[in-house]
Amino acid sequence: MLEIRNLHARVEGKDILQGINLTVRPGEIHAIMGPNGSGKSTLAGVLAGREMYEVTEGEVLYRGKNLLELEPAARACEGVFLAFQYPVEIPGVSNTYFLKAALNAVRKYHGEEEYDSFDFLALVKEKMKLVEMDPSFLNRPVNEGFSGGEKKRNEILQMAVLNPMLSILDETDSGLDIDALRIVANGVNKLHTSDNAAVVVTHYQRLLDYIVPDFVHVLVNGRIVKSGDKDLALHLEDHGYDWVKDIQESVPERV
């Protein structure tokens, strides 16, 4: 589904990603872990198409297409979803309006009929149960005045409504108490099928108790220095990131 080859990217002239290689197949959940500043969020941002990141080398194939050539909206319509670390507040735009505009944009892209308000409301209310959200959130402006947990639940609600093929969850666990974490993780798990895939970016192992990954990759200084199964995450929890940093230093610089 996703193939990242030798991906290099920079932000504001600073090289952040320095040769990422990663293959994600349908049905898989990958966790990307790493210390602060290792490039985890940059990777998520590059995949979603954030303008501030400049790709300097490498390629990303998504379902056979060159992902990097697509506009951010087209990526979303093709089934790539980014759950934001810091969901954005949009005053003046109601959650319903936003969700409906997004869903209909995706449907239009695929030549499908747009939802009317009635059908849309029925759909979204069903999806809200998944993240235990009260319907009153629909009339509130997008993320405005939401608590940290409500914002993250709103991200998963959007994911549920848009039903993506590839979900990238950027530090979805940051700032969540254990109840919110459980609700968010539960939502992600219920949405997971053998046809779709998820890349879970996190600093802490805790989230992976709830969303169990098939693969764990350790990102240090813009490179994946170690890959393994879920036990690798537990090992990181016990031993910290210092030991993988040492591995990284032993890897020779590319010329």
Added chain:
Amino acid sequence: MTKEQSIHSYQEQFAAFEKTLNGESGSSFHALRREALLQFAETGFPTLRNEDWRYTNLNPLTGTAFAMAIQPAESAMLRSQAKAHALRIPDALTLLFVDGHFLPRLSDLGSLPEGLEVRDLPAVLREDALPVGSAATDATVMRNNPFTALNTAFTRQGVTLSVRRNALIEQPLHLLFFSTPAATPFVAHPRVVIDVEANAQCSFVEQYVGDPGAVYFNNVVTDVHVGENAVVQHIKIQDESTAAFHVAANYATVARSGHYANHYIGLGGALLRNAIHAVLAGEGAHCTMNGVYIPGGVQHMDHFTVTDHAVPNCTSHELYKGILTDETRGVFTGKIIVRQDAQKTDARQANNNLLLSENAQIDTRPQLEIYADDVKCTHGATVGRINDDQLFYLESRGIDRAQAGNILSYAFASDIVTRIPLASLREAIDDRLYRRLEESWKK
């Protein structure tokens, strides 16, 4: 045409206009017209040296020769033509004006609610019954506002609206001004005089529409008197042809405990000047001014508002928002005057702008003249761009950049619409606003 030539052509027009008045030329109102013309000729058109007109160059207006608008024939077709351009406000009564002329037979005069009187201005003037000495005909006002003097010199077309004491008029009155496409540019000087007596409540929707590309000049004066404890919602939708000139002066006087709310939606006109002069003349009076302007292409829109706190314990709230695209130019001046007696004044003002293009320009200036010492006055102006994080957030959900920009600018502008207390009108305006923004983001 130079400014002097332009003034001269109006003087010639006046001489011709005078001849059509017959017996009326002996009336006291006509004496006022003559004074007004003299005043206009003496002051001339404002230049950039005039502080109140610093950011608006009138050369395109003074350089255009305008013939006087001709009275159109009242035909049902004309009404449907005008209606095609107008907002659909389900429950409103329409008063139709074409090229500045009120057309009673094409207006909904048969079903006016109790307590509301509408009179054709020529009939009022024939009886010499227009009260002279209102805000718009005050000598000082005319000296300071040459376009008001010019309008007064040519005042003949328009209406007077009176709302009787204690009347609660629920149906909004839709004053629809339609300008027809003409072979040569024309000028109209419509005047609307609104008198709302004590304890009455009513809503007026003043809308200007024109055929796209039509060149004409609407020099409008509205004169509103809000009686004691009366509530007036005055909504103006300026949706003129983008080749038209529109200069409006709106005078409002608010008596004790009265509330005057002016909601302005500005979309049309090549060159637009919308002035509001509100005087809070009785204690406890309140004035609301909300407005949004969305010029496109090379449109120039100048908003000049004055809130005059003349007596103690009055409040005023003003919020103007602008979205500027392409090579447009916007001007906002918010003058708040607090007279020496006007203690306990509470005046708030804000002007927020969204610049969507490198070549768009906004000049915004609050002007506070405070002569009392126990007052609360706040003001603020912002100029910003669309927030990139918000834009990307919408894009990341499949909404393309144009639609995302449209959604965000609509959210910015619709804040003004939500403050209009008539639901049917909000919907109609929302729809118009959305389409207008869609046009600017499609480019």
